[in-house]
Amino acid sequence: MLEKTMKTSSTMFQDKHHNHSKRERFLGLTLGKGVPFVLSSLLMASVFCLFFLYNPNPSTFTPHQGHDLFENPSQNQQHAIITTKSSSSSSQPQKEQKPCDLSKGHWVQALEGSSTYYTNSSCPSIPDSKNCFRHGRKDSDFLNWRWKPDECELPRFDPRTFLQMVSGKTMAFIGDSVARNHMDSLLCLLSQNEIPKDIYKDSEDRFRKWYFPIHDFTLMMLWSRFLIVGEERMVNGTGSSIFDMELDKVDSDWAKELPNLDYAVISDGHWFFRGMHLHEGGEKVGCVYCNEPNVTSYNVDFPLRKAFRTAFRHISECKECRSKRMVTVLRTFAPAHFENGFWNTGGYCNRTGPMSESEVDFEKFEWQLRNAQMEEFERARSEGDEKGHRFEVVDVARAMLMRPDGHPGEHWGNKWMRGYNDCTHWCLPGPVDMWSELLLSVLKRVAAFDLNQA
Numbered sequence: 001m002l003e004k005t006m007k008t009s010s011t012m013f014q015d016k017h018h019n020h021s022k023r024e025r026f027l028g029l030t031l032g033k034g035v036p037f038v039l040s041s042l043l044m045a046s047v048f049c050l051f052f053l054y055n056p057n058p059s060t061f062t063p064h065q066g067h068d069l070f071e072n073p074s075q076n077q078q079h080a081i082i083t084t085k086s087s088s089s090s091s092q093p094q095k096e097q098k099p100c101d102l103s104k105g106h107w108v109q110a111l112e113g114s115s116t117y118y119t120n121s122s123c124p125s126i127p128d129s130k131n132c133f134r135h136g137r138k139d140s141d142f143l144n145w146r147w148k149p150d151e152c153e154l155p156r157f158d159p160r161t162f163l164q165m166v167s168g169k170t171m172a173f174i175g176d177s178v179a180r181n182h183m184d185s186l187l188c189l190l191s192q193n194e195i196p197k198d199i200y201k202d203s204e205d206r207f208r209k210w211y212f213p214i215h216d217f218t219l220m221m222l223w224s225r226f227l228i229v230g231e232e233r234m235v236n237g238t239g240s241s242i243f244d245m246e247l248d249k250v251d252s253d254w255a256k257e258l259p260n261l262d263y264a265v266i267s268d269g270h271w272f273f274r275g276m277h278l279h280e281g282g283e284k285v286g287c288v289y290c291n292e293p294n295v296t297s298y299n300v301d302f303p304l305r306k307a308f309r310t311a312f313r314h315i316s317e318c319k320e321c322r323s324k325r326m327v328t329v330l331r332t333f334a335p336a337h338f339e340n341g342f343w344n345t346g347g348y349c350n351r352t353g354p355m356s357e358s359e360v361d362f363e364k365f366e367w368q369l370r371n372a373q374m375e376e377f378e379r380a381r382s383e384g385d386e387k388g389h390r391f392e393v394v395d396v397a398r399a400m401l402m403r404p405d406g407h408p409g410e411h412w413g414n415k416w417m418r419g420y421n422d423c424t425h426w427c428l429p430g431p432v433d434m435w436s437e438l439l440l441s442v443l444k445r446v447a448a449f450d451l452n453q454a
């Protein structure tokens with residue numbers, strides 16, 4: 001049954017030229033039927049959750065030692081420290097230079113409407129599959145929460161301030177469809193101040209470009225499944241959903257654009273949960289979800305870590321980026337929330353409010369992925385500092401672990417996958433809009449730093 005479902009949707013996703021918006025709605029993740037239930041059901045739900053795109057052929061997978069995931073207890077990384085400065089756009093006066101970790105905090109109730117920046121009528125560019133209200137979502141209390149960092153206030157998003165800060169610049173979101181989800185949220189937020197011109201769209205709606213003429217600001221989406229080179233193995237002309245990964249080769253589709261960018265907002269992760277053959281320096285170094293004699297079997301965090309290391313290293317070596325003072329922003333992994341099942345076994349996400357931090361399971365594999373990203377980020381930042389590259393972080397993982405209520409669930413308007421829930425992407429408007437509040441704080445921090453240097 002599971003296998004049948006997966007194969008069916010896999011077939012639906014095979015055709016490269018098939019309507020992209022259908023394919024793009026779900027990201028995939030792959031585990032076999034035989035995966036032992038060593039992990040908690042929550043973890044399994046989270047691991048299984050993301051299958052929707054390019055499901056692998058489950059019969060090619062062999063039992064996976066899930067507990068390996070926890071063999072190396074990951075350090076509880078310190079989050080980036082953001083310095084908040086009082087700014088004209090912030091209603092609350094703040095202490096100058098108070099270091100504040102914006103990633104640690106909790107969701108507090110906001111007055112109705114006070115934390116919502118747009119509606120489906122004031123933002124016409126909401127992608128249909130994220131327009132939850134249009135597809136029957138009735139509860140709206142999930143909009144009435146704001147993120148309150150423990151040590152400071154997070155200023156409201158002010159589109160004017162944002163556009164002024166990026167005026168004359170180019171910003172790209174680089175990554176998978178959740179990166180796109182963030183960019184679509186930012187587009188809605190900014191279009192409350194200036195309506196951008198849609199100036200480029202590729203045939204699959206993966207690479208996009210908008211231009212804000214008044215502010216001379218260009219916003220781009222550079223789509224990348226893995227950040228590094230990953231080619232699907234074809235068997236008899238159809239995709240096998242098994243990927244050959246070049247851990248040390250950056251995906252040139254985004255990398256070639258780097259010299260044109262002032263800001264690169266990088267994220268990724270949901271595509272890594274699938275069968276992989278890992279190569280480095282031309283040698284096969286291992287695989288993921290495999291059982292081959294004399295081949296090292298790794299967990300998902302290994303190729304993910306390598307992908308970020310390779311991407312960050314590539315950025316660090318980009319001379320044009322350095323002379324442009326390009327800022328690289330890591331947006332950490334945002335978890336999915338399938339409950340009582342996996343995406344294809346009836347898992348759903350119909351909560352109507354946030355969870356408290358004590359309800360969040362920090363043993364979740366997603367949290368480990370976030371930690372791997374943060375470790376690579378810290379490495380890049382310390383190496384980058386020496387070379388004049390700037391790395392910043394928008395660390396959303398903790399906050400979003402608490403927002404099982406922010407996903408479309410059944411309200412994503414899919415006709416041909418009716419009955420499946422999207423607990424991976426985020427409704428617009430919704431808690432995902434907070435990511436741009438964090439991004440704006442990072443931009444302010446960078447600008448304040450530049451001012452001090454000048």
Ligand SMILES: *[C@@H]1O[C@H](CO)[C@@H](O)[C@H](O)[C@H]1NC(C)=O
Pocket residue numbers: 120121131133134
């Ligand atoms: C907008 O949202 C409302 C509910 O807030 C919903 O009834 C309506 O169908 C939506 N309209 C569009 C065009 O998405």
Ligand SMILES: *[C@@H]1O[C@H](CO)[C@@H](O)[C@H](O)[C@H]1NC(C)=O
Pocket residue numbers: 235236
């Ligand atoms: C590929 O096609 C050949 C010939 O039709 C067939 O014998 C073989 O089993 C196929 N391989 C797979 C993996 O489906």
Ligand SMILES: *[C@@H]1O[C@H](CO)[C@@H](O)[C@H](O)[C@H]1NC(C)=O
Pocket residue numbers: 293294
């Ligand atoms: C795996 O390695 C062992 C020890 O080096 C060797 O004896 C065996 O033949 C190898 N198996 C394969 C399939 O390469």
Ligand SMILES: *[C@@H]1O[C@H](CO)[C@@H](O)[C@H](O)[C@H]1NC(C)=O
Pocket residue numbers: 348350351352
């Ligand atoms: C969520 O969905 C499940 C399964 O359909 C149902 O049993 C439960 O009552 C729903 N919860 C809410 C809050 O709607």
